[in-house]
Amino acid sequence: MQALSTRAKVLEKKPMTLAERAYLPAIFQGLSITMRHFFMKKATIRYPEETRPFSPVFRGLHVLKRDEQGRERCTACGLCAVACPAEAITMVAGERKKGEQNLYREEKYAISYEINMLRCIFCGLCEEACPKAAIYLQADKIAPPRYERDEFIYGKDRLVEAVAPETRSKRGIQLTPEQAAKLKTQLA
């Protein structure tokens, strides 16, 4: 039969030499291999203390961004929910009242905005669909394990980032140093 590839090895069954039959040289060879591994770098990552470095394009837990004045960027247009292939996003839109201009950037905003993290497949299509640069998948946070299913439905309380400049997500439009300083004085 013709060989299918050039990688076939012809094995000869030769009688073992004395060194092979004595078995000890092979044992020493094996011992030297394991001893080499003894001093090798360990593959273990001691998890709670050490974490595996994330890729910069990793798509983790979502964040709803605020703008440079601390207002929510989301305008509840629903494009993210439409784009979502897993149908994980639901929202209720509402009209901005008078006096809420410092809370919401646009005249329409999301009264509630929920992402079901059990449905979400972290594809990032919501991020691509968003015209207001409001939703991003963070590169450094993963959805943590929970005991109850309803704890996986993330509302605005857990999705919207904090106002303070230093706690903001590293994804999306970032504050310039001047904007950050201004926001800080506003907060103080």
Next chain:
Amino acid sequence: MTLPALGWQGLVIFAVFGLSLLIATYSTYAERVIAAFLQDRVGPDRAGPFGLLQPLADAVKMFTKEEFFPGGASKALFVFGPCLAMVTALMSSAVIPFGNVLQFGDTVVHLQGIEINVGMLYVFGMVSLGVYGIMIGGWASNNKFSLLGAIRAASQNISYELAMGLALIAVLMISGTLSLREITLQQSSEGAFVWRDIFNWNIMKQPLGFIIFLVCAFAETNRTPFDLPECETELVGGYHTEYSSMKLGLYLFAEYINIFVASAVMSVLYFGGFNFPFQYDLRNWLVSAQGLELVTAQNIITLVGVAGLFGKIFAFIFFFMWIRWTLPRFRYDQLMRLGWTILIPLAIFNILLTGGLITFGIIK
């Protein structure tokens, strides 16, 4: 502190007992760490610094597990098996000379549980009694896998004890005594040539005998590559399949104590026991340059010797574990063939060789 000599000796016995247990305890930890390191892992590191409290956690786990008796098991024998394994393992460390003598004024303390002139035979007797613990446990479990494991253990021990004994005979031909302390003392020498200390060790005169003894020691302690009595793939767990709780712990513990004893015996028989290179030079230097009394200098030498012996023992224990995580298990027929058709003829050849060398005065 004016304890009578017997009191001191009692302390030594207590220390030997405690040390055997402590070393066996930490062998479990060492086994896991060494296994992990050889496999590019880090091993247990959660309990305490570097996981050093892991043995304690294991002990708590063992003690709190359910005490289970299989149906149809002979209850008394079922309990007696692990006890016997443990007792014999612990008893065999009694005659090992862990150090030379310490002298405080008139009090002379031998750093040895008990000095008897048939020490080596005593160790052999105790180790072979240990297999009864396995046999009884395997039989009392009323389980065919346990019984098969126990039978394997017994036949393996008998086969390898022969080769081990024959390898030992060659050592005895050189030493002319069975006392482990005498054998150790014969391996030291006050020579002008500094390396003579090492050349006086029996390993230099008995390299072949040592290899045979080493292989047999692995078989005697049921360690890989000869761990067929507890071969998981064929016999579930071998003789301790039905054991749970601390009874299982005792079996595992006895195995580690046996490793410790085997390491100690090999260090004493072949690697000079508590002798270490340059010991007489160190003593003479302490006396002449440091102005210490001869007795004090000798005591210091003794203590360094104890540390040296433990260094050798730990090296052997490491070797046992290193082998375990390197070599796969033998097949049972291979094990028997190795024992009966290779090791025993080799050991007999070694006896003849040693006899010839002694006759022609090449080795003393």
